[in-house]
Amino acid sequence: MIPTKKTPHAWTPPFCPNPNCIHHNNSGEHWPIKKIGYFKRQQPPFRIQRFTCKTCKRSFSTQTFSQDYWQKRPDLDANIIMKTVGGMANRQIARDLKVAPETVNRHIARIGRHCLLFHQWQMENAPPVKIVVVDGFESFELSQYHPIHLHVAVEKETDFFVYFTDSELRRKGRMTTTQKRRRLELEAELGRPDPKAIENDMRELLEVVLGDQKWALVHSDDHPAYRRSIKKLNIIIDHRVTSGKDHRDRNNSLWEVNLLDLLIRHCNANHRRETIAWSKRRQASAERLAILLVWRNYMKGRREKERGSPTPAMVRGMMEERLEIEDLLGKRLFRSQIELPPRWSEYYDRAVKTRGLDRERRHELKYAY
Ligand SMILES: [Zn+2]
Incomplete structure (x- = not known):
């Protein structure tokens, strides 16, 4: 209780x-x-x-x-959640709530951790995911010299956002001579991202999503690393590839994941095109994305324009009604009682490092979880 x-x-x-x-x-x-x-x-x-x-x-x-154990302003959380998924950047939220920007940063990190645990807790007895659409969502951390892919998995029949990981990438695409020189300087100083990052992080994504099933159907675009990730899994996978160049409408096999990509760009200010509110650390991107995942799966109707549209969790039979924010924040979840997958464990501990930042705050508080 x-x-x-x-x-x-x-x-x-x-x-x-x-x-x-x-x-x-x-x-x-x-x-x-x-x-x-x-x-x-x-x-x-x-x-x-x-x-x-x-x-x-x-x-x-x-x-x-x-859930508000050890917090000075427990009244802020519900507001911050809705503003975070409502497209507001951290500083805008701070101005709106008349609190310091650092307060908002801390609350988002903590709510993000709560959401990682909440989702994992819900998944403990959830039905397995058999048909999944995966994709790499492009964004960046710190500056455009540090692009990242957020790998996301969506259940095809329900729009349920199952899991995510991320990879840091080498900057590619068209660059001026000065930009190329700057990239070389940065790489000499900070080292280069692991060229196998996408392959490894997509593999972890699929391992967690598919669990110990024997067979699954995976839809993806034609990224060559995905084939290599799939080969390394101990599951029989029917891999259906759709060209990234195909028209992205409802008839596209990747529709569900394209829709999630749109939703992430629309609702999370840090991933807007040409934004000035990008995340300095991909760690912070993950915390925001965890909040969006919980909102998308358990609180938001599957179809935006249909009144009373059930949430993806309801379609999967995991919940009978929409999750209200008071229920999400109703009780504290204990990290020591919920097993998180490897990458989510790193997110929880704030252990994901950003090249180019020396001092990054980790999560090592003992009581204020
Ligand atoms: Zn005791």
């Missing part, structure tokens, strides 16, 4: 929040706890019950299980 303003006093904590305690993952054994009084705070609920775990001696409160 989720502690809220209306939570009755009889609420008991579901498990010990200490990840090293035997009562952290429901062992089914009796868990001895003791109530140790209240503390008062500025935000509702004003009186917070405290407890001690008699086994590991860790003390905690009802707040420990709340």
